[in-house]
Amino acid sequence: MIKRIRYFFAGFFMGVAELIPGISGSTVALLFGIYKNLIQILSELKFNRKTFTLDYLQNKLQISLIIFLIIPMFASLILFAELINFLIENYNFYFYRFLSLLMLVIGIYVLKIFDKALVFYKKILLFLIGSIFGSLIGLIDIQFVESFPFIFLGGFIAFSFFLIPGISGSAILVSIGLYETMINSIATANLPIISSFLLGALVALILMPRFIKKIYFRHNHKVDSLFAGLIVYSGIILL
Numbered sequence: 001m002i003k004r005i006r007y008f009f010a011g012f013f014m015g016v017a018e019l020i021p022g023i024s025g026s027t028v029a030l031l032f033g034i035y036k037n038l039i040q041i042l043s044e045l046k047f048n049r050k051t052f053t054l055d056y057l058q059n060k061l062q063i064s065l066i067i068f069l070i071i072p073m074f075a076s077l078i079l080f081a082e083l084i085n086f087l088i089e090n091y092n093f094y095f096y097r098f099l100s101l102l103m104l105v106i107g108i109y110v111l112k113i114f115d116k117a118l119v120f121y122k123k124i125l126l127f128l129i130g131s132i133f134g135s136l137i138g139l140i141d142i143q144f145v146e147s148f149p150f151i152f153l154g155g156f157i158a159f160s161f162f163l164i165p166g167i168s169g170s171a172i173l174v175s176i177g178l179y180e181t182m183i184n185s186i187a188t189a190n191l192p193i194i195s196s197f198l199l200g201a202l203v204a205l206i207l208m209p210r211f212i213k214k215i216y217f218r219h220n221h222k223v224d225s226l227f228a229g230l231i232v233y234s235g236i237i238l239l
Contacts, residue, residue, distance in 0.1 A: 003065065004065060004068045005068075006032055006033070006034065007032075007034060007065055007066070007068040007069045008068045008069070008072050009032070009072070010028060010029060010032035010034050010069060011068065011069035011070060011071065011072040011073035011076075012072040012073065012075070012076045013028050013032075013076070014026075014028045014029060014069075014073050014076075015072065015073040015074065015075070015076030015077040015080070016076045016080050018077070018162055018169055018170055019076075019077060019080050019081060019084055019170060019183070020084075020102070020170060021099055021102065021170040021171040021173070021174045021179065024161070024162070024164070024169070025162050025169070026162060026163055026164055034069070037062075038069075039163070039209055039212055041062055041066060042163070042205065042208075042209035043209040043210050043212075077186060078186065081183055081186035081187045082187045084183050084187075085183050085184055085186075085187035085188075088180055088183065088184070099174070100236070104232055104236070107171075107228045107229075107232035108228070108232065122222070122225075123221070123225045124225075126222055126225035126229065127225050127228055127229035127232075128229060129229060130225070130228060130229025130232075131229040131232065132229075148196050150176075150178070151178070151181075151193055151196035151197050151200070152196050152197070152199055152200040153200060154173060154176060154178040154182070154197060154200065155196065155197035155198060155199060155200025155201040155202075155203075155204070156200035156201065156203055156204045157169075157172055157173075157176070157200075157204075158170070158172055158173050158178075158182075158197075158200075158201065159200070159201035159204035159205060159208070160204045160208045163204075163208050163209065163212055164212065181193065182197060185197070
């Protein structure tokens with residue numbers, strides 16, 4: 001029962017974290033001590049004849065436990081999306097200044113500039129590449145933002161980074177210009193946009209856990225440095 005309570009609160013705060021750029025839901029999972037098991041569960045997710053058997057759901061997906069994570073996560077997403085949407089509509093200037101400063105701080109934290117795990121010049125080079133990538137993203141025509149391919153891609157990217165500790169999916173949404181669109185869509189129940197986003201997230205859910213287990217854990221410092229540049233650049237643009 002204690003384990004289920006821990007998953008319940010982890011799910012709630014993971015949902016809140018994913019609405020705030022710069023705070024990673026997976027980092028929250030790490031703090032609650034459930035990240036490793038969560039990735040293990042997701043890496044077992046396969047869609048075949050065995051997927052919905054009781055044995056598979058209970059032993060591989062740990063459904064009786066994971067349900068205590070999923071329900072409060074979605075509840076907090078819906079609840080706090082309305083609050084953030086209110087702040088955007090009524091206190092836009094102050095909210096985005098706060099957002100900018102938060103992303104700058106988190107981006108620098110993600111870079112871990114004093115961490116010796118990666119050679120300094122390589123870290124800075126990857127950081128600059130991430131910043132350049134951010135500037136190129138900024139050239140995307142805003143009319144393309146609410147098209148199905150872009151929303152789908154946004155869902156895929158955001159959920160991918162949701163699974164990676166230290167990098168916020170919402171921060172990436174800010175970087176590609178989808179953050180406000182998705183917050184408003186959740187708050188107003190815009191089903192076409194939400195459905196497109198969730199479809200992309202579902203694809204990431206199927207593919208990314210295996211990638212994380214095989215690749216990210218080996219090269220996490222390089223990936224972190226690259227996307228730290230993207231996040232910091234986005235924070236500067238918001239100022």
